[in-house]
Amino acid sequence: MDFRRLDAYFRRMVEEGLLPGALVLVARGGEVAFLGVYGYLDPGRGLPMREDAFFRLYSMTKPWVSALALTFVEEGTLSLRDPLEKYLPGFAALKVGREVGEEVVLEPLRRPVLVYDLLRHTAGFTYGVFFRSPVKRLYLEAGVDRFDLSREAFLSRLAALPLRFQPGEAFEYGLSTDVLGHLLEALAGKGLAELLEERVFRPLGMKDSGFVAQDPTRLAQPFPQDPETGRRIVLLPVEAPPPRYAGGMGGVGTAWDYLRFLEALRTGKGLLHPSLARLMTQDHLGPLYPEGLRRGLEYLPGPGYGFGLGVAVRLAGGMAPGHPGEFYWAGFGGTYFFVDPAAGLTALLLAQAPNLLAVLEPERALHSVYGDRMGLTFKTLVYGAL
The missing domain is CATH 1.20.58 (Methane Monooxygenase Hydroxylase; Chain G, domain 1)
Structure with missing residues (x-):
């Protein structure tokens, strides 16, 4: 495996001022094949990125909560x-x-x-x-x-x-x-943070995951201003408990913890029964998939993808290499993952570089270096390294 192109791409993104910092983690068959640590943990203070950095996960919290729900389905207390x-x-x-x-x-x-x-x-x-x-x-x-x-x-x-x-x-x-x-x-009479800790984090040994960055000195920060729009960047405050546990955007965690979670989904071990893990990561849209594509850019999974129970699922084709059954998702703050069970591949890209154009000017979002474009490049370079 040769990850030189992948490594050079992220070094260049940091050197050109397009990324504040990033952490890239690729595993094959459960073994780490590549770890890249780039740029700054806090660009405003010049602190270098670190391997154990906390990242605001935004929508990558959604797969956690989806898997949590399926633990109740598995035991028969939820349908x-x-x-x-x-x-x-x-x-x-x-x-x-x-x-x-x-x-x-x-x-x-x-x-x-x-x-x-x-x-x-x-x-x-x-x-x-x-x-x-x-x-x-x-x-x-x-x-x-x-x-x-x-x-x-x-x-x-x-x-x-x-x-x-x-x-x-x-x-x-x-x-x-x-x-x-x-x-x-x-349903459970408990807070979402407690439920995730009991049913997801603790069983998988995810000690740095939740709704609060336990060590704020390890919390990755964005640029003060977005290099694409010049607008000030303000991300979720995760240094203290939130007003509510937002299951769709409030999570914070590390690359190593999230890798444990993804490996549990890939292998069907440690979290859900293999049959429930497969249920979560197979398509559930069916005929709604082509109808969604006709709506254009609003349909987020993109060409070649349907949607499972909390993750996008590859059906065929697509705009980057991969196999049917691959699943992925991303977070607004600049985080992204994909898992290809057929290749035994799990890959994570964590940064704090949101695509403000997606919110401020959705019509121009395709011109951003962030979001789908960076995810597609990341995926292509990972497969090219294998």
């Missing part, structure tokens, strides 16, 4: 067919907001939101940020994307908003995993 309102009754009166021009016309639900919908993002919940629509505008006005809401405020505000699509009828990436995390809290 994928359970309706959301069984655990969170405040969502019993949900409506769908059909978008007619710039107007939102409320319609009744044809069926309830199911746990299954929350896991595969077919519940109809959206984000106010990332692209624009009349329903998304309502989300922005209600402030449900904010990190500083209490659990009660978040749930009450969200329950008063319309879904963007009928449950089960479209893939719509959004706040579903946040809702799923709070559903699990209601």
